[in-house]
Structure formats: C-alpha cells, structure tokens
Amino acid sequence: MDTPKKRSETLRESIEELIAVGKLAPGQHLDETVLAEQFGVSRTPIREALIQLASMGIIVMRPRRGAIVAEIGPQQLIEMFEVMAELEAMCGRLAARRMSAAEHASLMAAHQACKDARDAVDPDTYFYKNEDFHGQIYAGSHNAFLEEQARVLQRRLRPYRRLQLRVRDRLKRSYDEHEGVVNAIIAGDSERTVELLRQHVMIQGQRFADLVASLHQLKIAPNGERSAFSDALA
Template sequence: MASMTTHSATLREQIEELIAVGALKPGQHLDETELATRFGVSRTPIRETLIQLASMGLVVIRPRRGAIVAELGPQQLVEMFEVMSELESTCGRLAARRMTAEEQKQLLAAHQACQQALDAQEPDAYYYKNEVFHEAIYAGTHNQFLIDQTRALYRRLRPYRRLQLRVRDRLANSYHEHDGVVQAIIDGDGERAARLLREHVMIQGQRFADLMASLSQLNQDAA
C-alpha cells in the first residue's frame, strides 16, 4: 500500500512539474490515454492524479469533456499574486523574529545558490534555487499552518512565477530583491522584511504587463 501511495505522489509531482515548466500549458486538454502511455501506467492512476491536481487548482475537470490545465484570467492572477504577496510578507516578518542561527545559515546558502544560477544566466536553474530560497523563509516562521497555506498558493502560481523570470532583467532584479530580504531577516527587522517581500512578490504595472506578454507568447508557441 505504501508503494502505491508513493507511486501516486510521484505521478502527481511529475504532472505538476510539466504544468509548472509550461510543457503542459494553460488551457491544454489532458488526454488520459496519452498520459497513461507517457508514464507507463493504466488510466485509473492518471484519473486519480488529475482529481488530486484539480483539488490543488492546477487542473479543471469538465463533465463529459475531460480535464484541462487550469487557466487564470488577468483579474484572477492579480488577486492571487496580491494574496501571495501578503502571505510571503507575513512569512518574512515572522522569520525575522524566529529564525534560528542554523536556519539563517540555510537561507544564506540558498541565496548563494541563486547567485550562482544568476551568474550562469540560467533562468530554469534560478527558478528551482528561488523555490528553495522561499522555502527557507517559510521554514523560519515556525508556523506550520502558514507554511501549508503559503506553499499551496505558491504551487498554484508556479507556472506564472516561472514565466516572470524569463522577462528581461528579472533574474538580476529578483536576486537583488532577495539580497535586501536576507539582510532584513538577519538583522531581525520584521517590518522591513515584510515590506520587501511584499514588493518582491506583488505584480502590478509593468511587471504585470510583462507577465501577460510572456503568457501570450507561450500560448502562441503552443498554437
């Protein structure tokens, strides 16, 4: 039973990853037979996995028409990033107060790893290191409920956060914003950490326009 559960979790993670990296694009139909062949399983575990992904908001299951990768409209995106920025802001405030010396070391190591990806100009590598960086901040809150809620929304927004990093200069800007956040947390300045993380995650104005343009380009490439 344990191995079945593990296999199911692995399948979910693999399909979730394909959505996050844009290999399965917003609005794309998810063919159960095709996915079953791709992963070497029957259609039953694929169907169960799609139901799990639907509960996470990554997939939409339509009666008699099958599943598609969930699409977020412009207004939904703004609203979700607005909530994401507040959750991350709260994480920053608590982490600045509660992080242990060991957790601060892990945060600095994650920050250093982001710099290496930036220096190599590898957006994909930076994206994964960026996830580790944010996870280090979440862990520092010592509030499991907050961690779970923040992580769930982060996962829902993964495809869009990833796309943002492909916009010109966003890698360098993201890293410099991290720099300020790290310093605020190490200094124990919760209010500064909160403000900087809110600004780091919030998309508005030009950043939102850039994200929409990237998304439009992604959909054209898929056509």
Template structure:
C-alpha cells in the first residue's frame, strides 16, 4: 500500500469511528476522491485495506459500504475483546516497569482532564491511549496486536458507548481501579476489572442498541 493510500485509509477509518460515515453507508469512490483531492486509485487501495480490517465490505459490481454488525455478533465481539483486555491486563500487572507505570498514570490523568471538562470526544481519544498503554505493558507482541486489531474494529461502537448518559464518569471510575490493580501487581484483579469494563450486557447493551437505532434514524 502506498503512503498516500495509507493516510487515506486512516482518514476514512477515523470518519467511520466518529460516526461521520455510518454502518451500512455507501462509500462512493468518486465522492471520496473529490473530498480528499486525489484520484480514485489510492481511494480504492484504502477501501481494500479497510475491508481486510473488517471496517468496510466490498460487494462485487455494487461498490463498498461501511460494515454493519448484527447485535448478536456485536455481543460476541465484545466478549472476545473483554477476554483479550483481561489477558493484557493480567500480564501488564506482572510485567510493567516503573517507567511504564508513569506513562499509564499520565494517560489516566489525560482521561481525567477530558472527563472533568465533560468532553466525550476528547475522552474517547484519551481512553484509546489508556488502553494502548495496557496492551503494550503486556510485553506480549502477538497478544497486543490482536487486541489492537479488534479494538480498531470496535472503535465506532466503543465511541457510541461513551455518549450514553453517565458512561464517561463510570468509565473513568473503572479506569482508576484498573490503574491501582496494575500498579499493585494484582494480575487477577486487573483481569477481572478489565473484563467487566469492556463487556457489554444487560443495560449497557440496551443503551448501545438504542444509540445505534438513533444513528440509523438520523441517517434515514
């Protein structure tokens, strides 16, 4: 993939993550080429790459659309994400160095500042950085790669969760307990906290589905 196509892939992925491009929405190569002031060739390359990531579906003779996830599949993906995060957390609690603890605390502080400002969009990005610190802290490159890949696939839905009432405050409180467990070196406690932090079920699932329905109605 060319560097231009890669930067376009990142830009389109970001539009999907923030909900500017919604699940099921058609991705017109000509429109995107005009928007980014490039030819259709790097746009096509970027869409193919997004398709390999699961964020886009390319249909023969019908073009590309933003991938949609059925509710049951979404639950299953969050179940796997919760276990990957738990594994990363368990290892991070055992393997993180003091310098990495300092980086984790900085990421946690950045989340606090976004939370205190009531800025869910900024919190979303700081939250990503927080979780990335934990993946890296596992010191298991293969596991971290799998966690990052699924995290990227679920970005639009994780972002929606933060817009549910009180979810940002709850998320930050959960982060605080996770940080304490990691620094204390308590792997099992960290794993449990991260599993509960990521898992969507019950009311959290109902809230996410309601948010998706709201987006769909706005797109109609």
C-alpha cells in the first residue's frame, strides 16, 4: 500500500537522484508546483520530501523564498572529503577483519561490475557500480552506526563524486585503486586497507585542482537556467 509516508520517501529518493546526476544543479530553485506536476502528485508529499532532503543537508529551505539545492564551496568540500576518507578508512579497517567469504565474493562481483563499466568507458554506469562497491565495504564493517554515517556523507557528496569520474583517466585510476583495496581486504590486511581507502577518497593535489576547475559544470547560468554543458552532463 502506498502510504503518505512511503510516497514522500519515494519522492525524496527521486529528487535526490536528480540532484546526484546533475539534473537539479547547486543553487537551483526547487518549485513545489513544478515538482508536483512532474511527479503527478499534490504539493503536500513534495513539501514533505523537501523537508527530508533539508534535514540531510542536500537542499536548503529558505523562509518565504522556497528551497534551493545546497551549494558547497571549495573549502567545505575539501573538509567533507577529508571526513569521508576517514569514515571509509574506518569501514575498510573493520571490513578487512570481519568480512566473510560470502561477503568477499559480493565485493569481487561489485569490483567486476566496475571493471565492465570502465571497459565500456561509461562514467554514469561506473558511478552507480562504484557506489555499490563502496557500499559493500560499509556493510562489511559490521558496524551499523558507522555504516549509516558513511552512507549519509556519501549521499551528500554524490554530485561531486560523480563529477570526479568525468575527469580524464579517472575511471581507470579509480578501478586500479579498487583493485588494491579488494586485495588488501581479502588478505585481511587492515592497515593496508586503511591507507589505500584514505588515498582513494581524499581530494588533494591535482585531484582537488581538477575538481575545483570542474565545479562550474554544476552551476546555474546567470539567467537562472542550467548551462548547456550542465545539460550535457545530465
């Protein structure tokens, strides 16, 4: 049965996905009426979905001015990736100690799916398979609280993690880094896993320069419309 709560949660997931893939850009105004028409619902579940997204930091609710997609400046972005790197490293340390043989097999399957997307030079598919790969590690930590915190921040950073994958050669480098992480986890080498995951997620040096240079791709044009380049990313 499609209860009001379930409907608003489904809408939240749908709107969150539009933000993650760049169809709703940072700073973009979210019109409740337009969204209600788009999804064929009333404004009430849309408003509830937006409140949920605001509580996650994905959008900002402004009194009397409506909601906008949250924007993250370069300094805040680097700080968030620093925390993400540490959360992933913690998950990896525990996963190397605690994952079962069946979980190793699932991790390998997720790794193979990333390889298939890499070989197809398909950054959009790789983005989703990459999320699954990291999700296997979060779950493999067998620490529900840590897994929840990692997933929350991962979702907050989705548009920016996706954008990274469009930097030249990043698909190949990402997959190669995954390979080392998989080997370390299966070997039970927790400290090596920590080191590799930290390096994999941390945004620094050239990777940070590339990301900052690409941030304009997520922005809105001065007339309030998304740029043609942003549309091409969607």
